[in-house]
Amino acid sequence: MLIPIAAILMAVVLLMAWTRGWLGAARLTPQDMVNTAQAGSPHPGFRRAHAKGICFSGSFTPAPAAAGLSIARVFSQPSTPVVGRFSNPGNDPHAQDRQAAVRGMALRMRTDDGQEWRLAMNSFPFFAAATPEGFQAMNVAKLPDPATGKPDPEKMKAVLARYPEIANFIAWSKTAATPDSLANTRFNGVNAFRLTDAQGRVRAVRWSMRPHTPFAAADPARLAAADRDFLAADLDRRLAQGPLEWDMVMQFAAPGDVIEDPSRPWPDTRPEQVAGTLKLVRAEPQANGPCKDLNFDPLILPKGISGTDDPVLHARSAVYSVSFNRREREVSQGAGKEEGAR
Numbered sequence: 001m002l003i004p005i006a007a008i009l010m011a012v013v014l015l016m017a018w019t020r021g022w023l024g025a026a027r028l029t030p031q032d033m034v035n036t037a038q039a040g041s042p043h044p045g046f047r048r049a050h051a052k053g054i055c056f057s058g059s060f061t062p063a064p065a066a067a068g069l070s071i072a073r074v075f076s077q078p079s080t081p082v083v084g085r086f087s088n089p090g091n092d093p094h095a096q097d098r099q100a101a102v103r104g105m106a107l108r109m110r111t112d113d114g115q116e117w118r119l120a121m122n123s124f125p126f127f128a129a130a131t132p133e134g135f136q137a138m139n140v141a142k143l144p145d146p147a148t149g150k151p152d153p154e155k156m157k158a159v160l161a162r163y164p165e166i167a168n169f170i171a172w173s174k175t176a177a178t179p180d181s182l183a184n185t186r187f188n189g190v191n192a193f194r195l196t197d198a199q200g201r202v203r204a205v206r207w208s209m210r211p212h213t214p215f216a217a218a219d220p221a222r223l224a225a226a227d228r229d230f231l232a233a234d235l236d237r238r239l240a241q242g243p244l245e246w247d248m249v250m251q252f253a254a255p256g257d258v259i260e261d262p263s264r265p266w267p268d269t270r271p272e273q274v275a276g277t278l279k280l281v282r283a284e285p286q287a288n289g290p291c292k293d294l295n296f297d298p299l300i301l302p303k304g305i306s307g308t309d310d311p312v313l314h315a316r317s318a319v320y321s322v323s324f325n326r327r328e329r330e331v332s333q334g335a336g337k338e339e340g341a342r
């Protein structure tokens with residue numbers, strides 16, 4: 001009798017160990033993800049991803065009906081100051097803007113009750129992978145093979161077989177038109193969050209920043225000849241004419257929609273509501289700008305907005321903290337002042 005009970009107990013322990021990642025391949029850590037992001041090209045003092053950036057400031061004004069969305073103070077206070085950052089992906093603070101098919105927008109809003117809401121969005125409409133493991137496997141497969149100096153296509157094939165959702169992202173990236181300006185780029189939160197209203201009703205949403213400036217696709221020939229920092233120059237030129245605006249659009253999940261997987265967008269037919277408008281009035285180089293030493297951790301949320309169990313969201317929070325700690329340590333030792341880095 002004792003032997004079967006011991007066998008059952010052992011099986012339960014093994015199952016628990018397996019599901020928690022204690023068996024088999026070593027558990028993926030935030031340090032592993034940052035090491036991969038910075039592989040091959042160290043730029044001490046800079047973000048390990050989205051290293052090239054432009055600081056901006058402005059304000060967020062809620063729409064009249066926004067207070068009904070969530071008790072978050074940002075939706076009832078007349079206006080909230082914003083510090084933000086536009087960025088290009090990759091770990092090179094000197095990268096050519098023409099290579100940045102994807103662009104980022106990060107925001108930090110601090111309301112009069114001292115609460116903060118930090119957001120980091122990208123111009124892609126959905127994320128490449130459903131899990132941190134898939135994203136990491138894709139990034140490892142993209143690293144140059146030491147033997148050839150180029151990524152090994154067989155490794156990417158194996159990744160696609162294991163994480164098939166990544167093929168959707170590759171297909172999107174082959175067809176998506178690149179906007180010719182940051183001003184007419186739509187930025188998407190991609191991960192879902194939950195809003196709680198004054199009645200205690202909780203709704204899952206995804207947010208996007210929809211530009212007031214009409215979309216114009218970058219002309220491929222002009223893009224190929226564009227200056228390294230043409231996005232910042234274009235932004236300065238436009239801001240000299242007046243503020244730039246984006247509407248924050250909330251998309252609501254319907255029953256049955258998958259909430260915890262950023263690689264699976266919800267259908268466009270889901271209801272939407274404009275929660276407010278971001279007005280951007282000033283841009284400045286990140287070197288001494290107010291966004292430089294910020295960590296736009298997407299889990300820094302005010303009361304009334306909460307995260308979900310999406311593993312990518314939680315990985316982001318942990319990974320940004322590792323990247324932030326590395327770069328701030330290096331800055332305190334005098335790094336991060338590379339000439340020409342915006």
Ligand code: HEM
Binds near residue numbers: 053316
């Ligand atoms: C597991 C998945 C992800 C990993 C490992 C990752 C990694 C990173 C790292 C290392 C940084 C630099 C953080 C810092 O030093 O402050 C960063 C910044 C950023 N990430 Fe991610 N990221 C992930 C997913 C995403 C997603 C889903 C989005 C958008 C929807 C996104 C948007 C951004 C943006 C906009 C920035 C720049 C923020 C700033 O301006 O400081 N990331 N990411």
